[in-house]
Amino acid sequence: MSVNLQSAPATVRDSAPARREGPRKARGLPRVGALFVSPYVLFLVVVFAVPLVYTVWISFHRFYFTAPGTDVDSPWVGLSNYKDVFTDPVVGRAFLNIVIFLVINVPLTVGVSLVLATALNAKIRGRAFFRAAFYLPYVTASVALVAVWQFLFGSDGFVNHLLGSHAPDPSWLVNSHLAMPMIAVFVTWKQLGFFVMLYLASLQNVGKELYEASAMDGAGRVRQFFSVTVPGVRPATTLVVIYAIITGANLFSEPYLLTGGGGPDHASTSPVLLMYQKGIEQGHPDFAAALGVVLVAFVMVVSLAARKLTERDN
Amino acid sequence: MLRRTAYALLVLALAGTATACGRSAPDPAAAADARGPITVWLSNNAQEVQWGKAMVASWNERHPDQHVTAQQIPAGKTSEEAISASIIAGTTACLAFNTSPAAVPTFQKQNGLVSLSDFPDGEKYITERGGALTDQYRSTDGKFYQLPWKSNPVMILYNKKLFERAGLDPEHPKLATYKEFLDTSRKLVHSGAAKAAIWPSPSSDFFQPWYDFYPAFAAQSGGKQLIEDGKPQFDSSAGRQVAAFWRKLYAEKLAPQEAYPGDSLNDGKAAMATVGPWALAAYKNSVDIGVAPVPTADGGSDKHSFSDEKSAAMFSSCKNRATAWDVLKFASSAGQDGKFLETTGQMPMREHLTEKYAAYFQAHPTYRAFADQAERVVEVPNVPGSIDIWQTFRDEWTKSVVFGRESTPTGLRNASSEITDLLNEYGDPS
Numbered sequence: 001m002s003v004n005l006q007s008a009p010a011t012v013r014d015s016a017p018a019r020r021e022g023p024r025k026a027r028g029l030p031r032v033g034a035l036f037v038s039p040y041v042l043f044l045v046v047v048f049a050v051p052l053v054y055t056v057w058i059s060f061h062r063f064y065f066t067a068p069g070t071d072v073d074s075p076w077v078g079l080s081n082y083k084d085v086f087t088d089p090v091v092g093r094a095f096l097n098i099v100i101f102l103v104i105n106v107p108l109t110v111g112v113s114l115v116l117a118t119a120l121n122a123k124i125r126g127r128a129f130f131r132a133a134f135y136l137p138y139v140t141a142s143v144a145l146v147a148v149w150q151f152l153f154g155s156d157g158f159v160n161h162l163l164g165s166h167a168p169d170p171s172w173l174v175n176s177h178l179a180m181p182m183i184a185v186f187v188t189w190k191q192l193g194f195f196v197m198l199y200l201a202s203l204q205n206v207g208k209e210l211y212e213a214s215a216m217d218g219a220g221r222v223r224q225f226f227s228v229t230v231p232g233v234r235p236a237t238t239l240v241v242i243y244a245i246i247t248g249a250n251l252f253s254e255p256y257l258l259t260g261g262g263g264p265d266h267a268s269t270s271p272v273l274l275m276y277q278k279g280i281e282q283g284h285p286d287f288a289a290a291l292g293v294v295l296v297a298f299v300m301v302v303s304l305a306a307r308k309l310t311e312r313d314n
Numbered sequence: 315m316l317r318r319t320a321y322a323l324l325v326l327a328l329a330g331t332a333t334a335c336g337r338s339a340p341d342p343a344a345a346a347d348a349r350g351p352i353t354v355w356l357s358n359n360a361q362e363v364q365w366g367k368a369m370v371a372s373w374n375e376r377h378p379d380q381h382v383t384a385q386q387i388p389a390g391k392t393s394e395e396a397i398s399a400s401i402i403a404g405t406t407a408c409l410a411f412n413t414s415p416a417a418v419p420t421f422q423k424q425n426g427l428v429s430l431s432d433f434p435d436g437e438k439y440i441t442e443r444g445g446a447l448t449d450q451y452r453s454t455d456g457k458f459y460q461l462p463w464k465s466n467p468v469m470i471l472y473n474k475k476l477f478e479r480a481g482l483d484p485e486h487p488k489l490a491t492y493k494e495f496l497d498t499s500r501k502l503v504h505s506g507a508a509k510a511a512i513w514p515s516p517s518s519d520f521f522q523p524w525y526d527f528y529p530a531f532a533a534q535s536g537g538k539q540l541i542e543d544g545k546p547q548f549d550s551s552a553g554r555q556v557a558a559f560w561r562k563l564y565a566e567k568l569a570p571q572e573a574y575p576g577d578s579l580n581d582g583k584a585a586m587a588t589v590g591p592w593a594l595a596a597y598k599n600s601v602d603i604g605v606a607p608v609p610t611a612d613g614g615s616d617k618h619s620f621s622d623e624k625s626a627a628m629f630s631s632c633k634n635r636a637t638a639w640d641v642l643k644f645a646s647s648a649g650q651d652g653k654f655l656e657t658t659g660q661m662p663m664r665e666h667l668t669e670k671y672a673a674y675f676q677a678h679p680t681y682r683a684f685a686d687q688a689e690r691v692v693e694v695p696n697v698p699g700s701i702d703i704w705q706t707f708r709d710e711w712t713k714s715v716v717f718g719r720e721s722t723p724t725g726l727r728n729a730s731s732e733i734t735d736l737l738n739e740y741g742d743p744s
Contacts, residue, residue: 065398065402066401066402066424066425066426067401067402067426067629068403068404068631069339069630070424070425072425090709150575154572154575155571156509170572170717171571171572173572174516174571174717176717260515260516260572260573261517261518261519262518263516264712264716265518265716265717266518266709280395280398280399281395281701281705282520282701282705283420283423283424283701283702
């Protein structure tokens with residue numbers, strides 16, 4: 001009952017009716033595929049598409065959450081919620097914070113994870129240990145990691161004890177100039193293991209002969225890294241950049257936990273944290289919905305720009 | 315076929331979503347007279363849970379046909395968030411014995427609360443139980459949507475051992491005026507006895523002013539609320555004195571700008587804290603605690619403070635409201651209030667506590683100061699947009715007082731102006 005897939009295209013080319021009647025098994029493949037993807041399609045529709053459409057609807061209405069059975073008007077307000085979002089100085093600060101975050105986090109993530117992946121791809125002693133060590137923060141709960149960073153970078157923390165009188169004042173996590181960079185570095189460290197893994201997978205596709213050929217041409221380790229490794233893993237770099245942008249723009253746990261809810265004085269507030277504060281704490285889901293839509297648009301624009309940049313030579 | 319499968323999946327997903335989001339509410343008219351089993355929520359404070367379980371057991375023994383189940387409020391960052399989410403989902407318990415008055419306007423707007431004034435004896439019961447203390451808890455429509463249940467009047471708790479270590483008299487601490495408080499704080503920190511004189515959370519959570527600014531403002535202003543007659547009251551001489559006092563504490567590093575990851579008083583990192591009597595039980599095995607009134611510029615006696623009151627409220631998802639109302643009256647009866655005081659050390663919202671429960675205060679003299687203070691408490695204003703208003707105030711407070719990025723008078727002026735706009739907006743939601 002095996003199907004000769006090699007011969008199927010010829011049959012299809014030779015006879016139009018055969019294309020309609022077709023080898024049923026071959027035409028059945030998409031149906032099997034549909035079955036396999038259906039759980040994820042369901043997931044996407046229920047937890048992504050429906051809420052997204054509802055969010056867009058809320059963003060154009062005066063809306064608040066009510067108890068069941070409550071008959072309240074949700075009048076159309078046009079762009080009023082968006083006007084509130086764009087004129088709120090805290091929103092502007094939150095997006096500026098995200099830009100600061102991305103400017104630090106994305107290049108740092110790409111650079112450090114690629115260097116580490118290259119090192120861990122080589123035959124070094126304790127390779128398995130190092131791979132696990134770098135991956136550990138990624139699978140550890142943020143709450144636990146935040147406690148470690150507070151121990152390190154708190155005003156009475158280990159780092160300030162080392163620095164003595166050179167410690168920043170106010171300290172790292174309550175310093176309006178340092179809070180966001182600290183979060184960017186924290187997230188880079190936390191997610192490094194995941195991105196190292198992506199690069200390690202990608203490095204397996206870079207042919208050894210390229211390294212041998214470049215070595216014969218006199219390229220050293222550094223030249224090989226920039227001329228063979230970096231171009232060789234470019235598709236992975238695109239993925240890493242876009243993924244880092246998306247996760248970075250959706251920052252919540254770190255400013256919520258590490259800097260006490262976006263402090264000091266909103267210096268580390270993120271748009272998602274603000275959505276939580278406005279939508280859940282303060283009862284303005286319409287404002288939060290409009291902010292969410294703006295954030296989605298922001299992420300799409302930045303991601304597309306990053307994709308253009310990283311894929312330009314592909 | 316593939317298209318049909320896709321459509322079927324889509325319909326299934328949408329139907330599932332609609333079912334999950336489908337919500338229904340009990341008929342208010344039928345529920346008002348209905349009796350039967352109900353659930354009540356308690357805070358997660360160990361002593362309150364102990365009292366709540368005993369209270370419920372006592373009720374169930376007398377009313378086997380109207381069984382009450384006690385549970386702790388579902389976990390969340392705050393009880394208010396958990397209750398708000400439950401209101402929206404229609405899954406609240408009938409009663410919650412830990413409702414913040416600041417959240418009541420929001421719950422009311424969500425149509426999540428039952429007006430207790432609408433019970434035939436509702437108005438009479440609430441006002442007779444709480445006396446003059448109840449007036450601050452009426453909503454803007456004149457009705458009670460909460461029963462003012464218990465207060466935790468905020469006072470200064472201090473660690474006697476740390477005071478002694480700093481060379482201060484732990485039995486007669488000099489904390490009455492701002493000058494005395496600052497001098498005492500300097501001695502505590504500069505002597506190395508404590509890392510911080512006092513360590514309230516400097517974070518920007520909307521409720522944090524209740525533990526730094528508001529008790530001090532209540533004391534300094536002679537009992538003013540944040541908002542009275544629809545106008546902010548804090549951009550005043552009293553407000554400016556309070557802000558300047560706290561700014562000094564932060565500027566001189568007597569109060570840290572970074573949140574402490576734990577309980578700074580319990581851990582011996584701070585020598586003082588602004589807390590209510592609930593904390594005495596928590597500290598009894600770890601810290602030798604003394605109690606003092608909140609300071610004012612000139613000292614004096616009979617000062618006001620923030621109540622840190624929690625109310626009991628009935629929720630619109632309750633199907634057996636007649637039973638719920640009876641349980642509420644039973645739980646807040648004089649007898650149960652006495653047991654609550656005995657178990658938790660928190661103050662029932664009744665007048666003249668030291669006379670009503672004289673034996674208790676004779677046996678527990680530390681709590682007497684809180685009972686006296688409970689006669690002079692100020693509540694958060696019961697106005698629409700309450701949480702927005704507190705958040706706005708907090709943002710300006712952290713900017714000016716905690717981090718000194720603008721002057722304290724400017725911070726108060728900005729907050730007053732922004733809150734006036736919010737009050738106008740909420741007064742005219744169109």
